[in-house]
Amino acid sequence: MASISRNLRRYFAPDRLRRLLLLSQHPREYVTAECHRPVVLHKRGPDILHDPWFNRGTAFSMTERDRLGIRGLLPPNVVSSQQQIDRFMLDLIRLQNYARDGPSDTYPLAKWRILNRLHDRNETMYYKVLINNIEEYAPIVYTPTVGLVCQNYSGLFRRPRGMYFSSEDRGEMMSMVYNWPADQVDMIVVTDGSRILGLGDLGVQGIGIAIGKLDLYVAAAGINPQRVLPVMIDVGTNNEKLLKDPLYLGLQEHRLGGDEYVSVIDEFMEAVFTRWPNVIVQFEDFQSKWAFRLLQRYRKTYRMFNDDVQGTAGVAIAGLLGAVRAQGRPMIDFPKQRIVVAGAGSAGIGVVNAASRTMARMLGNNDVAFESARSQFWIVDAHGLITEDRADIDPDARPFARRKGELGHQGLSEGASLVEVVKKVKPDVILGLSAVGGLFSKEVLEALKDSSSSRPAIFAMSNPTKNAECTPGEAFSILGEKAIFASGSPFHDVDLGDGKIGHSNQGNNMYLFPGIGLGTLLSGARLISDGMLQAAAERLASYMKEEEVLQGIIYPPISRIRDITKEVAAAVVREAVAEDLAEGYREMDARELARLSEEETIEYVKTNMWSPEYPTIIYKAD
């Protein structure tokens, strides 16, 4: 040691050398002493999180988060700096292993990381890249890759994005909401992580889906990215793997339930609408039992909607109407379609509810019409066909349970299997929202060959890709070129030989939710009515031209998503005006909105869509 210090003395001043030697002999004491010296900062809030010198990310303690105005800007689990390093190293090693072993998921995840880094550095450039290459990158920032991102979010987490409200923040949310740096927020997408795509309960990691949906709000609807807010409400998780994972970033306790759960969501809604009275809140990927209840609880009071229940329903209706047109029949023939739905969750029941209402309207909107519309649907869930005979029937599914009187002559009974139902009903359409990959098996597709339709339609709508009820290759190989195919996540078209193509449509709520949000914003509608949602669905249905539909193309390609969103938003604005819900937006008051023609409404929407261009920046001293 003496010779080392003799040598070092040649290079370092005595005081510096004394500190270095102290460090080498007693690293812990020295570091502790150094760390305890306070640092005076002239910044608070997100500025600290973006400062590489002072940012501690998830290691900020709760008292520090309160003191520095960053509570809610980080996932709720406070971790030690060693845990942070463990998480980083695990993620790094995972990437190295993937790169070496080359499983198919590595490449999209690597693309997501690169895009995400750009998102953190330069929002304008990020959205320019996304918009200009939407076909290539929507499957990365949205389904299917966003599912993989959510599954790995605790490892992928780098910079905070969005807000986190947890059950431990009860009583604090009203003040926490002011920690968000933007004075204006137009669009919030909120999830509690309880059912992310078809991947189940992913707890706090579900924030990825809120971020992905808002990326589409910016790219497709032109909502200003400075005015969007992804939100995670962390009330725990029932995912046993996450509960045991030392690197998990969320609350490691079982989910709150009952009134306690509702009180957390109530507090969140009150807080965000107090700070931003005109915000629109999209509920996303809440497990079914809460999806319906929360929708009923808030939809008459707040500007909100549930994307899985209402957005999916509209997209399905548009596709179902497209399938009718593809048979060369007018849309008014829709009430004659026999539809088997696999899945009775938020999405499945949402579709059956809205589609049967659409049929009933076409039939005259009276009791007889509703009864006739109801009888066109057969719902199969994990326990088989849902009938009146089922014990403990879910109240949301009850109106669509097959009646005792109908069952005998159809040769079906409670709990009949999907294949049995398809064989007996000979439906025009099978629609999957079950989250069960491969559910439309060879046997089911073979049974559909006896469909009464000239163009049987298969909607394999579950996400992500591995949850699709079947692939287009399977559908076309069994049902031939006349089949109509749509899936929730993107698939390539299928080459059927002889120059023929089996079109693979993407039937995803991404074709509606951005337009519903934008139309609500620009109309200043107080609420989001059934009529506004119906107008959105009808505009999507009519967007496809006759010759496209006859070729089996029932949804637009994603490259047209900005255009279709503009049209959907304009339809929503006009319906809000017609229903006297519109209160106007900025200088466009309700009376002026009402005077706009259809073309002028579309132009109004277009001019209010944000585009990624660098603005001129001017410096002004405080």
Ligand SMILES: NC(=O)C1=CN([C@@H]2O[C@H](COP(=O)(O)OP(=O)(O)OC[C@H]3O[C@@H](n4cnc5c(N)ncnc54)[C@H](O)[C@@H]3O)[C@@H](O)[C@H]2O)C=CC1
């Ligand atoms: N394409 C799109 O735009 C959308 C797709 N989805 C997808 O729909 C799926 C379901 O979502 P939720 O309804 O919220 O989920 P959920 O978990 O509430 O419902 C799933 C339903 O499927 C049923 N099911 C399970 N196994 C089955 C089987 N073997 N046969 C028939 N039914 C079965 C369950 O009993 C339940 O009724 C997810 O994969 C989600 O990604 C959801 C919203 C939009």
Ligand SMILES: CC(=O)C(=O)O
């Ligand atoms: C697309 C969507 O919202 C879902 O799969 O949940």
Ligand SMILES: [Mg+2]
């Ligand atoms: Mg969803």
